[in-house]
Structure formats: C-alpha cells, structure tokens
Amino acid sequence: MKIAVEGCMHGDLDGVYKTLQYIERQRGIKVDLLLCCGDFQAVRNERDLESLNVPRKYRAMNSFWKYFSGEEVAPVPTIFIGGNHEASNYLWELYYGGWAAPNIYFLGFAGVVKFGNIRIGGLSGIYNARHYRLGHYERPPYNEETIRSVYHVREYDVYKLMQVEEPIDIFLSHDWPLGITDYGNSKKLIQQKPFFEKEIFQRTLGNKAAAQLLGELKPAYWFSAHLHCQFAASVEHGEGGPVTNFLALDKCLPGRKFLQIVDIESEPGPHEILYDEEWLAITRKFHSAFPLTTKSADFGAVQLDTQECRQLVRSRLQERGARPFEFERTVPCHNPSQSSPNGSPALPRNPQTESLLQLLELPYLLDLTSESRDPISSPASMIYRGSLGADSEEIPIDDIDELEEHAEDNVETEDEYFMETRIFTLNHLIFLVFFLAHVVASSAQLSFGFYAASCPAAESIVRNTVRSASSSDPTIPGKLLRLLFHDCFVEGCDASVLIRGNGTEQNDPANTSLGGFSVIDSAKRVLELFCPGTVSCADIIALAARDAVELTGGPAVQIPTGRKDGRVSAASNVRPNIVDTSFTINEMIKLFSSKGLSLADLVALSGAHTIGAAHCSAFSDRFQADSKGKFTLIDSSLDKNYAEELMRRCPAGASPSITVNTDPETSLSFDNQYYRNLLLHKGLFQSDSVLVKDNRTREKVENFANDQDSFFASWAQSFLKLSVVEVKTGNAGEVRQSCSLING
Secondary structure (H helix, E strand, O other): OEEEEEOEOOOOHHHHHHHHHHHHHHHOOOOOEEEEOOOOOOOOOHHHHOOEOOOHHHOOOOOHHHHHHOOOOOOOOEEEOOOOOOEHHHHHHOOOOEEEEOOEEEOOOEEEEEEOOEEEEEEOOEOOHHHHOOOOOOOOOOOOOHHHHOOEOOHHHHHHHHOOOOOOOEEEEOOOEOOHHHHEOHHHHHHHOHHHHHHHHHOOOOEHHHHHHHHHHOOOEEEEOOOOOOEEEEEEOOOOOOEEEEEEOOEOOOOOOOEEEEEOOOOOOOOOEEEOHHHHHHHHHHHHHOOOOOOOOOHHHOOOOHHHHHHHHHHHHHHHOOOOOOOOOOOOOOOOOOOOOOOOOOOOOOHHHHHHHHHOOOOOOOOOOOOOOOHHHOHHHHHHOOOOOOOOOOOOOOOHHHHHHHHOOOOOOHHHHHHHHHOOOHHHHHHHHHHHOOOOOOOOOOEOOOOOOOOOOHHHHHHHHHHHHHHHOOOHHHHHHHHHHHHHOOOOOOOHHHOOOOOOHHHOHHHOOOOOHHHHHHHHHHHHHHOOOOOOHHHHHHHHHHHHHHHOOOOOOOOOEOOEEOOOOOHHHOHHHOOOOOOOHHHHHHHHHHOOOOHHHHHHHHHHHHOOEEEHHHOHHHEEEOOOOOEEEOOOOOOHHHHHHHHHHOOOOOOOOOEEEOOOOOOOOOOOHHHHHHHOOOOOOHHHHHHHHOHHHHHHHHHHHHOHHHHHHHHHHHHHHHOOOOOEOHHHOEOOOEOOEOOO
C-alpha cells in the first residue's frame, strides 16, 4: 500500500492533489491514501472563516469549499486531523470523526479507523498545559480566547486513546511528541530553525500528551507537522522492542518538503475507510464522562463494562457494516458569485454524528451550553491571566505560522502569501518530485543528505540502531568501525563484506573475527519497512561506523550517501587488500596509497584502535613460546610490563575466543589515548608500534597525543576519505533487499 503523508495543508487541496497526480504519472504508481497532519482548514463558507485562528488578512476560502460542494472530488481517499488553524466550528460538528467532504475523512478530536487492515489513529490540536485538564467548554461563536483554546488537546481525548490495546500501525499528531528531538538529528534541526534551540534545551518543544501516547501505543509510524520543517527520528521502545519511525513534514508551499510517500505492507485492495470496533467501544464506554464545561472529566463516573461495550459495537457493525455514515452538508457552501450566506445556524447537528451516536446508543451532547464558557471564571485561567495575555500561549512557538511570517519570511504581503499557497507551476511540481523520488536524478554521484526526500529517517534509524546495540554490548562500536575498514579496503565501500556464501570475503581467515553484522541487518530490516528498496547496505555500514565513533565520544562527521551495493565478493581479494598487524610502515603506506589515502590518513585512521578489541592471534607474533610452552617477549619495542599483562591474558594455548582491548586505558572511549599509549610503547600490534619508530609518522603521533582536537579534526577528514574509497554509484551497483544476499 502506498500512503502519501502531507504536513500542513493550509487549505490548498488543489495544489496537493495535483502534485500527487503528477507524481503518480511520472513514477507509474497509484497512491492508495493521503494522510494530512493538521491545519487542514476545512472552510465551507465565509462564516467558517470567523472560527479560523489566523490573522484576518490571511483568512481566505482557498479550495476546500470546492470539495465540500461537490464541484471537485478528492482523487484519493484522504484522512486528516486538526491542527491549530482550523474551521473549529465545523470540526466540532464532527467531534467523533466523519466525512468533512466526499472521500475526505476527519479523524475526530481523537480517533482510530481502519483502512484495509491498517489501523490509523490520531490526536487533533496542540498541547497547552493551561487547558489540558479542562473540558471542552468552547462553543461558537468563539471569542478571542476560545478561538485559541478550542484546539488545545484535552486529557479526556488522550485518556481514551490510552485505552487502545490492539496494535496501531500509523498515528498522526499535529505537534511533535515532547522529546522526539532526542532521537533524530537535533543539531541539524537547530541549524535550520535556530529559534527552536531554547525549547529543545528546556524540553518544552512538543506535546507532552503525545509523548505519553507514543510510549503507550508504540505505533510503527508516527507523522506530525506544525513546526514547518522536515525532521526524522527513530524511537526504539526498550531494548530489542518495537521501533516507531517518526517523520515531521513542512507546510504546503513550493520548494518545501511537505510530502512523503511511504510503502506499507498490507492486504490486497481495494481498501476503504472503516470504523474501528475497539475505538467505538472505547467511545461508548467513556461517553458518560465527556466533559463539556471547564471542569475536568470524571472518569470515576464511568459505569459501562468494556466487554459489554465491545459486544454491542460488534453486533451493530455486523448488522449495518463498518462503513462510516454518508456525508451530508449542514450549511450553505461558498459561492464565489454570491454574497456571504445568512441565517445558517451557529451550531448545527451533523447527521453523521447523530447517526453514529444512535448506533452506539448514546445521547447527543455537542450542542449543550457550557455552564462556564468564559474561561475568566475558570481557576486555571485566573492563574495565568495578566501575565500572558489573550493572544499568548504557554509554548512560545504555538503559532509557528506567525513566527515564520515575521522572523523568517520578513512579513510577506497578502498577495505573496496567496500566490505561494495557491499557485503550483510545472517547475514547482518537478522540484517537489525531486524531494519525493526514491532515487535522486543525479545518483551517479554521492551527495550529502542523499535520502532527505526518499527516506528522511534513514540516518536516524541507523543511529538509533547503533545506539541501542551499543547500550547492551559496548564492544559494538569497535566492531562496526573495523567492519567499515574491511569493507572499503576490499572492492571499495560497497558492502561486499556482508555477502554470505562459499568463497565470499567472510570466508577469508582475516574476516572470520569480524562482528557487527547483526547491527547492520537490524538497521536494514527497519529501513526496508520504512523505505523499501531505497537505502543501500554500503551506506548503512558507513553511517553505522560514523555513528559508532560519535557515540563513544569521537567527533561528529558528516558523510555523503548514495553508495550502491556491489555484486562481487571473493575471499581471494581479501589478503592483498587488508592491513596485516605485522606490516611494516612501508607496506602500510603502499596499501593506503593504493586506496587514495595519504600518510597523514594512515596515522589518523590508525586511531581507530582507540576502541575495540583483538584476538590473541592478532599480536602473537610479538612473542615466542619456549620449550615449556610458555611465551617470552621477542619484540623489544613493547613495554615490558604491558607485555607481561598481554602474556598473562593470552598464554600459550589460550582459547581462540579470548580478546584483548586495543587500548588498555580507555577502550570504550574514542579519544587520543591510543597515541599516548604508542609513546609509552603500549601499541598492541606491530603495525601500531612502527608509527612511533618511523620519523615520517612519529611527529604526527606526538601531535595527536598532545592535542585531541587536532586528532579529531584529522580523523574527520580522513574518515570522510575512507568512506568514499572506490564507491559504486548508479548502475555500477544495486540496493540489496537483504545485505547478505545479492539481488536476484
């Protein structure tokens, strides 16, 4: 199933649907479903504009009214949630969810539906602590305060979602779950949106309630919008637990990353939007606690039994089917040739909502007058009044649109705003397709952010996989770093080292002790779920090694991606291309030079031995067994005390499984201790010790030993060169479906 995800719609349905249709034609695909993460702006007529919380000069009909009237029909089933710029009066009619227009379904203030066998849940609005525990006291017509508070998330709706026990595949929220930036590239986010830095540091960026739902529901995918930028993250729920792939998208403007197409495994179609049995049972059970004043919900008043509710819902759905009730218009539609409609009821009852409540044997409550509509009379509001003002929000970036208008876009004019939000030329469409395509047109070359459009979560998925594996096994970073060396030096950085089978690189004795394969495989499995056939195993190895260094205290290095996986893996190619631990300096220089690496790169990359471990056989040439089978030191360049410790750890006849840390001091930290060890004659391998003996390299060793910043700077440059050794791009390689097997 191909699902298109869109960030903030801002009422421009025409532009989004035309873009989708263009992509379908260009790529020869059919999108099954469109999901919108809020700010949909389902404005039916001029009266609805009065309930839309945007600056008055930006209030415009846009294009939803065409779909409401039937002039246009959504070309793909569409599901949306509410944000903080909505026609709130209309969404209140459909509080429980329903058709906002033919083929366009509102998920409700909170809700779960099915699309085929995919369960989709969502939470409308944004978080604000002042109103979270209050009831839904707002009714149209809204005043300056309630036009804002009406879209604030309420505990009642979150509590119902927390009761969901059956797996959720996709979840939508408008604002981001609080703390999600911990699981993605927050540094890059701050560079893009510097005014987020304070909120990230203070841990106020995001929705606390959404964070609770993320931890409880653990959906496979979570999509958000609100902050008008693209951001990807990957959250693993406990060691070895399920992973949630998070993606936030931008607002609908030319050149912005507001669309993403995701492939999700599903049952064969055709698919349609259906009521969810468990969710309707939850709705029925907690209806008696529905808070319609400033008072919070009284969950103690809930009397209905869960199983009885489930049985009633099941029987009702079996009788009439699970299709939602048909769309019906409740107000006059906008007519560009006529003046604004008059006399429409302020709070009409929507027949869909009435029919659903009748199905569940529940009373209609949405038009009950709140006993306290003015928040001035609520204790919670009294606490904040006077210090924040009517237009302020506890979270400063609540109105991200206004903030961007003034801080980033230098206050666009009204004409510019409408042009950008409503006009999509062919050039704009082509630009968007560039960001949506799985393969960048210029794939013959590597590039930074190669997967920014095709798989924006790629790097964060790899990073979190490495982090999780390393937390349970601290030797993982060293293994991943060694894996990259052994991959890139043989056949280039093409993941040939991962291919299994007789006669492959893994069969050579030099590679039998390699590790970290399971980490690469785990990352690949998640990536294939999120972005099938997109991210190469070669890129995963390079990114994993890069992240292993950073996670252990080393420098953060930006590397280009776009490598393709090789189709050749031969054991006979290993020995001529791998550094042996007994190599002389000249032998290493010759080998490094053949890979396009300099003498300076040789010294810097040898610093990889600051983490990791080695088997006893890797340095046994520095000792000799006497007639009694006891080792004696024959390499006078080795510190005697260190040598004694090595012989104690690795006596003659020691088990092949015994390992020794390559850095005897700080083996779990990527630092410059390795070079200090060399100056103390504590290099584990002979190939380490020669770096101190040779005048061509000793000065660099001393520099790195005395200046860690200098080492880190050199490492970053040399690692970048290593990661692109003899890479394959374009048709020279492939993207394997499984890292251990060549395609086909």
